[in-house]
Amino acid sequence: MKIKFLGQNCFLFTYNGKNILSDPFYNFQKEQTGFDIAAQSIDYVLITHAHGDHTADVREVLEHHPNAAVIGQPEICGYFGHPNSIDINFGGSAKFDDMKISMVPASHTSSFPDGTYGGLAAGYMFRFQGKNVYFSGDTGVMADMAYFPQLFGEITAAILPVGSHYTMCARKASFAASELLKTKRVIGCHFDTFPPIKINHEEAHRLFAEKNIDFTLPKLGEEFEV
Numbered sequence: 001m002k003i004k005f006l007g008q009n010c011f012l013f014t015y016n017g018k019n020i021l022s023d024p025f026y027n028f029q030k031e032q033t034g035f036d037i038a039a040q041s042i043d044y045v046l047i048t049h050a051h052g053d054h055t056a057d058v059r060e061v062l063e064h065h066p067n068a069a070v071i072g073q074p075e076i077c078g079y080f081g082h083p084n085s086i087d088i089n090f091g092g093s094a095k096f097d098d099m100k101i102s103m104v105p106a107s108h109t110s111s112f113p114d115g116t117y118g119g120l121a122a123g124y125m126f127r128f129q130g131k132n133v134y135f136s137g138d139t140g141v142m143a144d145m146a147y148f149p150q151l152f153g154e155i156t157a158a159i160l161p162v163g164s165h166y167t168m169c170a171r172k173a174s175f176a177a178s179e180l181l182k183t184k185r186v187i188g189c190h191f192d193t194f195p196p197i198k199i200n201h202e203e204a205h206r207l208f209a210e211k212n213i214d215f216t217l218p219k220l221g222e223e224f225e226v
Contacts, residue, residue, distance in 0.1 A: 001126070001133065001226045002111050003159075005180035005218035008053050008193045009137065011159070012040075015128060016097045021068075022135065024057035028193070033221035038064050044086075046101065048137030049078070049110035049134055050118025053193070055133045058118065069085070069094075071101065075119035079112060090122065099128040103172075106139035122209040125152050133186065133226055134158040138190060145180035155183035157226050161190030162217075163197030171205035178211040185214045187224075 004012040009023040012035075021042050026035045037057070042065040048054060055076075061066060062082055070077055071086040071094045086094045093102040101124050108121035115129065123147065126133040127171055132152045138161055143147045158181050161167035167190050170178065177186050185210060191199045201217055208215030 001128065001131075002223055003226060004223040005187075005189070005220060006035050007093035007220055009048065009161070009189050010054075010057075011135075011189075012159070013046075013126070015099055015126075018043045018096060020046050020101075022046045022049055023137075024052035024053075024061050025053050027057050027060070028053075029220055035221070037061055039063070042068045044068060044096075045070045046124065046135075047076050048075075048106065048123060048135075049108060049121035050076055050112045050116070051110065051138070052113040055112065056140070071111075073103075073122060077119055078114055080116070092121075099126065101126055102152070104134075105142065106137045106146050108138040108140070108143040118191050127152060131156040131226065134183070139178045140168055141172045141180070143180075145176055148180075149182050155181045156183040157187060158183045159187045159189055162188040163191035163193075163199055165196040166190070167197075169197060169209045174211050174215075176205045176214065177208070177213055184215070185217070185226075188215065188217045192218065219223060 002014040006026040007029040010025045011022045013020040070082045074087040077085040093100045106121040109117035110121040122170045123136040160173040162170040
């Protein structure tokens, strides 16, 4: 799986020739990533929750890629009214080829900028070829995380927010990774986008290093592989 960081919680996941765009918010820092939605091939739009910094560019994606499927909570799929939607809920999964994307809980609120209820916030577990990549969405530390390795197996990598204020900080995320998720690799997200979530990069790296976790704070537009 290839993963490209487009800012905040927006990633482009590529697997078996299929592209999954998460929490579309790529226009906010487009000048730094050079991301052009019209030039892409998007097969799925994966949404963790309804907040504006996770859904602002959904309609633009669907205008350019009307055949893309929206994956999310029934409330979110209903809000966008896209005819090609895969509405799942906690415990449910979306499937294509040999990959399953399972919805798991997140500890966060969820409503659209216009006040419309967005259901409960979620994270997702990407399951493929014996690997598990946990995409947490916006969340605080929660006891449910301890069950994920038991339910799905070893967590190959976890994509966790580290910006504090609205989500976990790096200290709490490093605790969640080492003590609950039992993972050895973490990719940070939801940091530096706005003043309240500016972080100390050196301190974040130190906190994860103390727990012997391979930690990445991706640069905008950076692509890496799991």
